[in-house]
Amino acid sequence: MNPFEYQRADQVQTAVQAIARPGGAKFLAGGTNLVDLMKNGVETPARIIDINRLPLSRIEPRDDGGLRLGALARNSDTANHPMVREKYPLLSQALLSGASPQLRNLATNGGNLMQRTRCAYFMDAAFPQCNKRAASSGCGAIEGVNRNHAILGASSQCIATNPSDMCVALVALDAVVIARGPRGERSIPIGDFHRLAGDTPQLDNNLRSDELIVAIDLPPPSGAMRTI
Secondary structure, three states: OOOOEEEEOOOHHHHHHHHHOOOOEEEEOOOOOHHHHHHOOOOOOOEEEEOOOOOOOOEEEOOOOOEEEEOOOEHHHHHOOHHHHHHOHHHHHHHHOOOOHHHHHHOEHHHHHHOOOOOHHHHOOOOOOEOOOOOOOOEOOOOOOOOOOOOOOOOOOOOOOOOOHHHHHHHHOOOEEEEEEOOEEEEEEHHHHEOOOOOOOOOOEOOOOOOEEEEEEEOOOOHHHOOO
16 A cells, blocks of 8 residues: 555535645545555555545435435445435435445445446456556456446446446436535536446546535435335
8 A cells, every 4th residue: 555645624625625735635434445445556545535524424304305415424324214214215225235234334425426346457456457447558357357347338448337236226316416626516416427438437427526525415205216
């Protein structure tokens, strides 16, 4: 693991200002994905900004009858929250179907949106061919071990898949991602948040490099949102 500078933010504005500084930084919440990538040498940020003290862990009703999920609410807390279980069982079931109890106790809602692919070629920095990790280097998975890779939505540059069960449910629920940056707050429909590989597989999503996810908004529930 490369050496890095560590900073702890206790206000959203402080975190946004820190990530906007030049030099390359990453936010640290649960760390269930980022820390593994750093250990493997896939991610080598010069600075780590710990955001665990930010007041972004609440789950609360919205005025329109929907629900706001704090970005730092843990996956286990979200899945077991009474309002989520009653009004959005699809989301609760999706969260409980992923990872393990130990990981769900650490992983955050915002981090779940930002997690990267589990492709073995991407996860191993010693393997030279991965366009997602090193642009224009090739894709080892296309002619290699690819049983769990994409069938739809892939490209000649990358066939990796997003590993999130939660995000599939959020798309079905028409969720909206709320991000904060130096230019203020903006809303990103979940269907526009993630990117297909196309010719730029190194870009996983449309979040700007100087933005922080602060919440996920769910619309008022309807019968179509329920599962059997």
